[in-house]
Amino acid sequence: MTGLADLALLYRAQFKITIAGQLQYRGSLLLWMLGLVLQPVIYLAVWGAVARSNGGSVDGYTDRQFAAYFLATMLVNHATFTWIAWEFEYRVRHGALSPLLLRPAHPIHKDIADNLTFKLLTLAVALPATALLALAFRPVAAITPATAVAFVPALLLAIALRFAIEWTLALAAFWTTRVEPLNRLYYVFALFLSGQAVPLALLPAPVRLVADALPFRWTIAFPVELLLGRLSPSRMIVGLVAQAAWLAVAVVLLRLVWARGIRRYGAVGA
Amino acid sequence: MASAIAPSPPAPAPCGPLTAPVPGGSPEPALRVRDLTKIYVVPEREGGLVASLRSLVRRRQRAVTAVDGISFDVAAGEIVGFLGPNGAGKTTTLKMLSGLLYPTSGEMAVLGHVPSQREKPFLRQITLVMGQRNQLQWDIPVIDSFELNRAIYGIPLADYRSSLSELDDLLDLDDLLRKPVRNLSLGERMKCEIAAALLHRPRMLFLDEPTLGLDVTAQRRIRGFIRDYADRHDATVLLTSHYMADVEALAKRVIVIHHGRLLFDGALAELVERFSPHKTIAVDLDRSVAGLDRYGEVVASEDYRAVLRVPKADAARTTARLLADLPVVDLTISDPPIDEVIDRVFSGGRATAGDEPPPAAEAVPA
Numbered sequence: 001m002t003g004l005a006d007l008a009l010l011y012r013a014q015f016k017i018t019i020a021g022q023l024q025y026r027g028s029l030l031l032w033m034l035g036l037v038l039q040p041v042i043y044l045a046v047w048g049a050v051a052r053s054n055g056g057s058v059d060g061y062t063d064r065q066f067a068a069y070f071l072a073t074m075l076v077n078h079a080t081f082t083w084i085a086w087e088f089e090y091r092v093r094h095g096a097l098s099p100l101l102l103r104p105a106h107p108i109h110k111d112i113a114d115n116l117t118f119k120l121l122t123l124a125v126a127l128p129a130t131a132l133l134a135l136a137f138r139p140v141a142a143i144t145p146a147t148a149v150a151f152v153p154a155l156l157l158a159i160a161l162r163f164a165i166e167w168t169l170a171l172a173a174f175w176t177t178r179v180e181p182l183n184r185l186y187y188v189f190a191l192f193l194s195g196q197a198v199p200l201a202l203l204p205a206p207v208r209l210v211a212d213a214l215p216f217r218w219t220i221a222f223p224v225e226l227l228l229g230r231l232s233p234s235r236m237i238v239g240l241v242a243q244a245a246w247l248a249v250a251v252v253l254l255r256l257v258w259a260r261g262i263r264r265y266g267a268v269g270a
Numbered sequence: 271m272a273s274a275i276a277p278s279p280p281a282p283a284p285c286g287p288l289t290a291p292v293p294g295g296s297p298e299p300a301l302r303v304r305d306l307t308k309i310y311v312v313p314e315r316e317g318g319l320v321a322s323l324r325s326l327v328r329r330r331q332r333a334v335t336a337v338d339g340i341s342f343d344v345a346a347g348e349i350v351g352f353l354g355p356n357g358a359g360k361t362t363t364l365k366m367l368s369g370l371l372y373p374t375s376g377e378m379a380v381l382g383h384v385p386s387q388r389e390k391p392f393l394r395q396i397t398l399v400m401g402q403r404n405q406l407q408w409d410i411p412v413i414d415s416f417e418l419n420r421a422i423y424g425i426p427l428a429d430y431r432s433s434l435s436e437l438d439d440l441l442d443l444d445d446l447l448r449k450p451v452r453n454l455s456l457g458e459r460m461k462c463e464i465a466a467a468l469l470h471r472p473r474m475l476f477l478d479e480p481t482l483g484l485d486v487t488a489q490r491r492i493r494g495f496i497r498d499y500a501d502r503h504d505a506t507v508l509l510t511s512h513y514m515a516d517v518e519a520l521a522k523r524v525i526v527i528h529h530g531r532l533l534f535d536g537a538l539a540e541l542v543e544r545f546s547p548h549k550t551i552a553v554d555l556d557r558s559v560a561g562l563d564r565y566g567e568v569v570a571s572e573d574y575r576a577v578l579r580v581p582k583a584d585a586a587r588t589t590a591r592l593l594a595d596l597p598v599v600d601l602t603i604s605d606p607p608i609d610e611v612i613d614r615v616f617s618g619g620r621a622t623a624g625d626e627p628p629p630a631a632e633a634v635p636a
Contacts, residue, residue, distance in 0.1 A: 006424045009421045009424065014421075098365075098400075102369075102397070102398055102405075103422050103423075104394045262372075264372075
């Protein structure tokens, strides 16, 4: 086992590298952020219009509550998203995984460090963008100090859970050279069942049941609803436990799949 | 009289340092490989839409044997040249030895570890340098990548500094360290790659074409560096190269593989001996002479000078005839260039894997 102090050193060094690397690409970083901000604006425009034409609200969401929902969703999505599936496909196809495998540290540490660094870096854009959008759409929500405090562990668990799921999924690259269709399938499921495109409360009952049984909602909808004061204390607790349980499952799966996948690595070219 | 004979030992002792390991004997080798085999399973598909659709339903796969049951040992501190044409299985072997690839079957022990388990103590002691593959981060100064490696390998600061100054000494890195990698020339980058790969002072070096694409000066430099490093740290080196000069300069022992099989394992000189049935005789004459092809195959000739190739067994006799018949000013007998020998080994292929020298083939690919 790598000692904790060693890991801290490793993360610090990786942070520096990633920041230096990312800052070389400020332009593409900004474009990326623009995409991030545009997506909720579109949902917001659509659902706001639906709410207004529906006499002010849809299933308990007014247009300004939609605004709160989609802005919070944007932030949580920003905090939890990963690009690991694309990166992993490249690594496996081009042998770029090899240098990482030679290091006496699990490759996942680099990815965690990269991801966190990128998130911290882009916060500088995401927060002002949220503030501007808030001015434009005037969201309302029942955020209290209690929900704000409970939001912290919920968000952290969501970040860890989504990372573990997507890292595991990315390992499919060891078995097939075409992970693109799989990624798309996952993305579509996640888009709807995580509450990104629609608040889950608006979905038909059977679909809601499916969403409950799958891990997606725990990565986005749950922390969002919790923050906005839409959950009772008991449902908050149940949610946090569910997040932790799914995380445990995902981590076990990740280890298993990694151990099997790495045997198939062809180290092409490199 | 008697005293002159008495002190001499009864049998020649196995002299010299630990070079070629004795099978079954002596200390634990740094590297131990037994029946190592790697079979890749690759999807097989013809071009075209129909074939693509068919492959959706039933995928055809083909097994390709890249490494086919090779065995060898390398003693600690040895530098071994690993030779073979493209696709012979050299790189695959190096990747298995460094823990990147799982072998299909067979056993390996590197410094007492099983590479495919990729234990941290193992990874800390080895390095793999591949020709064009960058460990270095493209967009940032070299020194930052070095710092990252310091953190990854947990190198204490004092060791890091002495390692860095030693590498700087040998490779002359000073001006390069502050430059982003993308601004370096190929040779400069290679020097930095090698330095990055050695910061943690590995005891086992796997070098895959470390001089690929470099000019002659840079090649010589890297070569000298590898030798110095191995000496200083008693490191074991297994290196592949297309440049025979690398191998000649560094390795006393070579392992030749072809089609994944071990073709030869022994001293470089022995390789030449075994696989080259010819000697080269160069003669300088004090006047131009016709009909030299009576003495052997004329490889080159100009005014007063000629190079002949003769069967090894005839070399002495031919030399005597040349000296007797012709106005010879100077004469040298040598083995053919190593490149030529290697060419011959590979074009001979599997057939020559036995102990017998290959039948003296006429057609030698130029």
